[in-house]
Structure formats: structure tokens, C-alpha cells
Amino acid sequence: MELVISLAIGIVFGSGIWLILRPRSFQVLAGLMLMSYAVNLFIFVMGRLWVDAPPLTPAGSTPNPALLADPLPQALVLTAIVIGFATTALYLVVMIGSRGLTGTDHVDGKEPEL
Amino acid sequence: MSLHWTQHLILVPVLLPLLVGAVLAPLTQGWHRLKYWLSYASLLGLLATSLALIFMTDGGHWQDGMGIYLAANWSAPFGIALLADRLSALMLLLTAVLGLASLHFTRTRWGRIGVHYHTLFQFLLMGINGAFLTHDLFNLFVFFEVMLAASYGLVLHGYNAERIRASMQYIAINLAAALLFLLGTALIYATTGTLNMADLAARVPLLAGDELALFKVGATVLALAFLTKGAMWPLGFWLPTTYAAASPPVAVMLVLMTKVGAYVILRLWLLIFSDGAGAAAGFGGDALLYGGMATIVFGAAGMLSTDTAGRMAGYGAIVSSGTLLAVIGYGQPALVTAGIYYLVGSTVAVAAFLLLIELIDRIRTPRSAMLALTMEAFAVEDAPDEPTGRGVPAAMAFLSLAFAACALMIAGLPPLSGFVAKFSMFHALLNPQVDGAAASIPASGWTLMVLIIVSGLIAVISMMRFGVRTFWASGATEPPKVHRSEVAPILFLLALSVLMTVQANPLFGYLARASDGIHRPGGYIYRVLDAPTVPGPGSAPGLAPATLSPQEAP
Numbered sequence: 001m002e003l004v005i006s007l008a009i010g011i012v013f014g015s016g017i018w019l020i021l022r023p024r025s026f027q028v029l030a031g032l033m034l035m036s037y038a039v040n041l042f043i044f045v046m047g048r049l050w051v052d053a054p055p056l057t058p059a060g061s062t063p064n065p066a067l068l069a070d071p072l073p074q075a076l077v078l079t080a081i082v083i084g085f086a087t088t089a090l091y092l093v094v095m096i097g098s099r100g101l102t103g104t105d106h107v108d109g110k111e112p113e114l
Numbered sequence: 115m116s117l118h119w120t121q122h123l124i125l126v127p128v129l130l131p132l133l134v135g136a137v138l139a140p141l142t143q144g145w146h147r148l149k150y151w152l153s154y155a156s157l158l159g160l161l162a163t164s165l166a167l168i169f170m171t172d173g174g175h176w177q178d179g180m181g182i183y184l185a186a187n188w189s190a191p192f193g194i195a196l197l198a199d200r201l202s203a204l205m206l207l208l209t210a211v212l213g214l215a216s217l218h219f220t221r222t223r224w225g226r227i228g229v230h231y232h233t234l235f236q237f238l239l240m241g242i243n244g245a246f247l248t249h250d251l252f253n254l255f256v257f258f259e260v261m262l263a264a265s266y267g268l269v270l271h272g273y274n275a276e277r278i279r280a281s282m283q284y285i286a287i288n289l290a291a292a293l294l295f296l297l298g299t300a301l302i303y304a305t306t307g308t309l310n311m312a313d314l315a316a317r318v319p320l321l322a323g324d325e326l327a328l329f330k331v332g333a334t335v336l337a338l339a340f341l342t343k344g345a346m347w348p349l350g351f352w353l354p355t356t357y358a359a360a361s362p363p364v365a366v367m368l369v370l371m372t373k374v375g376a377y378v379i380l381r382l383w384l385l386i387f388s389d390g391a392g393a394a395a396g397f398g399g400d401a402l403l404y405g406g407m408a409t410i411v412f413g414a415a416g417m418l419s420t421d422t423a424g425r426m427a428g429y430g431a432i433v434s435s436g437t438l439l440a441v442i443g444y445g446q447p448a449l450v451t452a453g454i455y456y457l458v459g460s461t462v463a464v465a466a467f468l469l470l471i472e473l474i475d476r477i478r479t480p481r482s483a484m485l486a487l488t489m490e491a492f493a494v495e496d497a498p499d500e501p502t503g504r505g506v507p508a509a510m511a512f513l514s515l516a517f518a519a520c521a522l523m524i525a526g527l528p529p530l531s532g533f534v535a536k537f538s539m540f541h542a543l544l545n546p547q548v549d550g551a552a553a554s555i556p557a558s559g560w561t562l563m564v565l566i567i568v569s570g571l572i573a574v575i576s577m578m579r580f581g582v583r584t585f586w587a588s589g590a591t592e593p594p595k596v597h598r599s600e601v602a603p604i605l606f607l608l609a610l611s612v613l614m615t616v617q618a619n620p621l622f623g624y625l626a627r628a629s630d631g632i633h634r635p636g637g638y639i640y641r642v643l644d645a646p647t648v649p650g651p652g653s654a655p656g657l658a659p660a661t662l663s664p665q666e667a668p
Binding site for chain 1: 252255256259262263266267270273274275278279281282283285286289290292293296297299300301303304309
């Protein structure tokens with residue numbers, strides 16, 4: 001499981017890096033989104049990988065901490081998703097504005113001279 | 115039993131701008147006068163709060179000069195701890211002062227262009243203040259994002275092609291840096307199991323082997339995020355473009371945001387990698403020192419190579435940021451004291467210069483700008499029809515004098531605050547203390563001194579070149595139309611710089627105590643982790659909080 005998830009994170013993050021180095025703003029946006037998915041997965045993994053461990057304590061009994069998954073990464077990832085989503089949406093708006101104002105989707109706002 | 119009311123003051127710098135920003139959001143532009151004054155009232159409130167916090171941290175009101183606020187009454191490692199000490203109180207004051215100057219400048223023109231300028235401005239203040247107060251890594255991320263999201267909107271304020279191009283890069287860079295921030299935080303949590311800075315500092319000495327290596331990787335990734343914000347070479351390439359593109363009052367706040375990155379590095383590094391941190395002690399100090407030096411070189415070269423004032427101010431900010439990072443990396447308490455003075459002084463100087471640039475631009479008619487270019491390109495020697503016998507308009511005199519003052523401050527020449535800052539840095543570099551005894555000066559110390567002197571010289575050359583071209587050799591100039599509300603903030607910032615010079619002695623006393631506080635992480639850890647929560651209404655009636663606190667503390 002460790003190998004699968006680390007490969008998944010690595011591939012997604014690597015693709016994201018390749019995309020944000022591209023000259024078209026849509027590719028940059030897609031790259032940033034891929035990277036944020038990879039980072040969110042990474043935050044999940046930082047609480048270690050667990051199988052069959054509930055994140056919340058059951059009612060009516062004294063919980064044993066050893067049987068529970070670490071709930072903090074889940075709380076953090078929720079915040080990170082919300083913030084990442086909002087800032088990515090903002091970037092999309094700026095991207096559309098740039099497209100309308102400059103007439104090109106190149107990140108420099110002008111087509112490279114060939 | 116409840117907290118003393120002064121304890122709640124720690125939360126005011128975050129809550130006040132948040133509430134005012136929320137109130138301003140639904141108001142339409144027809145209310146722009148009301149919006150301006152509400153925003154102004156909020157800033158005056160922030161100014162008063164930060165002054166009160168300074169008096170309370172420094173006046174012995176709180177033990178060790180630290181006021182701790184446990185959010186939602188959760189005790190320290192579990193909840194979010196906000197902490198005001200001398201350094202954060204000073205940074206809050208700097209934020210309020212620069213915010214006031216920036217807001218005053220927007221009165222006649224900039225505040226009316228966009229609908230939500232004042233709302234975003236308040237949210238930006240909330241983010242900056244929160245970053246200065248919070249002592250929890252993830253909460254720091256949240257405040258960073260609040261600050262950045264507001265700044266994206268503000269950089270776009272007044273919407274033109276140049277601004278949109280600059281913000282595309284600015285936003286992309288900062289989103290990538292935010293992802294690095296999360297990665298670093300995740301690694302630090304994975305190795306230490308905590309995000310509270312005091313708890314973290316207490317656990318770092320216990321790390322060893324693989325855990326320590328992983329922790330160092332996490333800290334490095336985290337530092338990359340702050341250093342991108344703090345514009346260390348090679349991560350600061352976005353800065354001059356963004357600064358030059360943003361409207362002047364926004365650029366003033368951007369200058370401050372660059373310092374937030376340096377502030378976090380200062381706070382976090384001295385805390386986590388202090389001398390008491392065992393195997394991790396002093397980690398990354400050399401990287402900060404040499405990175406800072408490279409940043410000074412990059413900024414100085416940039417200053418020399420550019421001829422637009424906005425970019426020059428941006429490179430000036432890079433130089434000051436590099437100096438600060440090098441000072442932190444050098445690792446000497448007396449130098450850090452001088453470094454904080456330099457931080458405040460250079461921020462005020464660059465801010466005043468950025469506001470001044472807009473007024474200076476108004477005296478250059480399109481014809482004169484072209485003329486200046488032609489003179490440069492073809493090396494025209496004779497001055498074009500010099501106006502004789504005409505008195506200098508008062509506005510011109512003000513602009514040139516204010517420009518000279520800014521140049522003196524940025525270059526670090528006497529008699530203004532820049533010189534005091536550099537002099538005290540040299541004093542600390544030339545009198546190194548190791549465990550209270552005099553020691554020899556390492557080569558890196560000499561290099562740093564040479565770099566600071568040379569960067570000052572380059573600043574003089576480029577500022578003088580710009581000044582001569584603008585005020586003397588510009589040919590056809592018109593007396594600029596400046597408004598009183600635009601002159602006042604510049605005068606205010608310059609007066610502040612003079613005040614910093616005149617009152618350097620008490621200021622240095624305060625800064626030395628601030629620097630001493632952040633150099634002693636032991637007391638800080640103890641105070642934060644032992645901070646008592648407020649007992650509930652039903653529990654332990656009649657017991658004084660002092661007797662409760664040992665049981666309440668984890």
C-alpha cells in the first residue's frame with residue numbers, strides 16, 4: 001500500500017510540475033490542480049496509513065487511542081482543500097480576464113515571436 | 115472566573131479587520147466615503163491596540179513580556195495559541211502605521227476605482243496581523259492564504275493588461291509556494307506529531323536518525339515557501355514585476371508582506387533550531403546567510419540595471435530582504451536586534467518611496483519622458499531650453515526633498531534611520547560575542563559588511579541617476595497636481611523615520627529586549643504549554659487560577 005500511494009502521489013505531482021512549466025495558462029491551471037491533489041493525498045498519508053481504524057470516537061464508551069486513526073490530518077486536509085479550491089478558482093478568473101484583455105492564453109500575455 | 119479584559123486585546127488585531135471588512139463588503143460604491151472612514155476607524159483601532167500591546171508586553175503587565183490567548187479555551191498543544199510578545203507587537207504597530215499611510219493615500223483616487231478595495235484591504239490586514247500573532251503552523255498557513263488571497267485582489271485593483279500579466283505570475287508562484295507550505299507542514303507533523311510551535315520546539319531535541327532527517331527535509335520545504343514570500347534569490351524573481359505593476363498604496367502593503375516571510379523565518383528558526391535543539395541546532399543558518407548574501411547581490415545588480423522607479427523600489431525591497439535573511443543566518447543576538455531595526459526602517463523607507471513614485475510620475479509629461487530617453491541614447495550634451503528665472507513650485511520642492519530623504523534612507527547614508535541601522539549592524543558584526551566573550555570575525559562577516567556597503571553605494575548611484583534625470587534634466591516639466599491627502603502619508607512616513615533616528619536609543623532598548631525574548635526559547639515553551647485555560651462555570655468554584663493551572667496544564 002505504501003508503494004502504491006507514494007507512486008500515485010509522485011506521478012500526480014510530477015505531472016503537475018511538468019504542466020505548470022508549460023506556456024499556456026490553462027495548462028498551468030491544470031498543473032496547479034494536479035499538484036494540490038497530490039499534496040492533499042500527502043497530508044492524508046502523514047497521519048500514517050491505517051486499515052479499519054475509525055477517525056472518530058464511538059459514543060458511549062471510553063475510546064482507546066491506539067485503535068483510532070489520526071483525525072488531525074483529515075481536519076487539515078479539509079481546510080487545505082477549501083483554500084486550494086478558492087485560490088484556484090481565483091486564478092481561473094484572472095486567466096479568463098487575461099485571455100479577454102490580451103487576446104492570447106500565453107502566460108506572458110503575448111505570443112512568442114517565431 | 116474569566117480572563118482579564120486585556121487578554122482579549124490579543125485577538126483584536128485579527129477580529130477588528132475581519133468584522134469591518136465583512137461590514138464593508140455589501141456596501142455599494144455610492145457609499146465610498148463611508149467605506150473609507152470605516153476602514154480608517156478600523157486602522158486607528160489597530161494602531162491603538164498595537165500600542166497597547168507594546169505597553170503591556172514591555173511594561174511588565176505580562177510575565178516575560180508574553181501575552182497568550184488560547185483560542186476557544188483549548189490548552190496549548192491541542193488548540194490554537196495566539197501569542198503577543200515584543201516582536202509581534204512591534205510588527206503589528208508597523209502594519210497599522212503602513213496601513214494608515216496606504217489608506218490615507220487612496221482617499222482621492224485609488225479607493226474609488228474598484229468596489230471592494232476597502233474590504234480586501236481589511237482582509238489583507240487581518241491575514242498579516244494573524245500571521246504575526248499565531249503560533250501554530252497550520253493556522254499560520256491559513257492566515258498566509260487569507261493575506262495572499264486578499265493581495266491577489268488588490269494587485270489586480272485598477273485592472274489593466276500590465277497588472278493582469280503580473281498577477282498571473284504572482285498568483286501562480288504563490289499557489290505553488292502554498293503547496294510547498296502544506297508539504298512542509300505535513301512532513302513536520304509526520305515526524306513530530308504536533309503543529310504548535312512551542313510544542314514543536316520542545317520535541318525537536320528528542321528527534322534522532324531518520325526522523326530527524328525527515329524533519330529537516332520538512333523544515334527546508336517549509337522554509338522554501340517563506341523564502342519565496344521573502345524574495346530570497348533565486349525565488350524572488352516575481353517581486354519587481356509585481357511591485358511595479360501594483361498601484362502604489364497596494365505596493366506599500368506588498369513591501370510589508372515580503373517582511374512577513376522574513377519575520378516567520380526569524381521567529382521559527384530561532385525557536386526550533388536554537389542552541390538547545392540538540393542535533394538540529396543551527397540547521398540551515400549557513401543557507402540563510404549565503405542565500406541572503408546572494409539576494410543582496412541580485413537586488414543591487416537589479417537596482418543598477420533598471421531605470422523605472424517602480425522596479426527600482428522592488429529591487430530595493432529585495433536588497434533589504436536579503437540583508438535581513440543574512441542577518442538571521444549569521445546567528446548573533448546583537449545583530450538580530452540591529453536587523454529588526456533595519457527591517458522597520460527599510461520597510462518605512464521603501465513604502466514612502468513607492469508612494470512618492472506616483473507623484474513624481476505626474477511631473478513627467480510624455481514629451482519629457484521621451485526627451486530623457488533620447489538624451490540617454492544619443493548622449494545629448496546641451497540641456498534643452500532651460501527655464502530661467504522661474505521659481506520652483508512648492509510641490510516640486512517637496513517632491514525633490516522627499517525623494518532625497520528616501521534615497522538617504524534606502525542607501526543608508528546619515529543622518530536618517532538607514533544609517534543608524536547599518537551602523538549598528540556593523541557594530542554588531544565587528545564585535546562578535548561567543549558566550550559573552552569577544553571572538554574573532556569570520557570571513558563571512560567581512561563579506562557581509564562589504565556587500566552591505568557596496569549595495570548601499572549602488573543604491574546611491576541608481577537613486578541619484580533617477581533623481582537627476584527626473585528633477586534636473588527632465589526638460590519640459592509641469593508643476594505636478596498633488597493632493598494634500600497624498601502628500602500627508604509621505605510626510606508621515608518620513609517623519610517616522612526621523613523619529614526612529616532621534617529616538618534610536620529607547621527603540622534599541624526595546625528591540626534588544628525583543629531579540630532577547632526570541633533567543634530564549636526555553637521560557638517561551640514553558641509559558642505557552644503551561645498557559646492556564648479558563649475553568650468552566652461549574653468546575654472548582656472558589657479556586658484561584660494560580661492554583662488551578664498546574665492541574666489544568668497537560
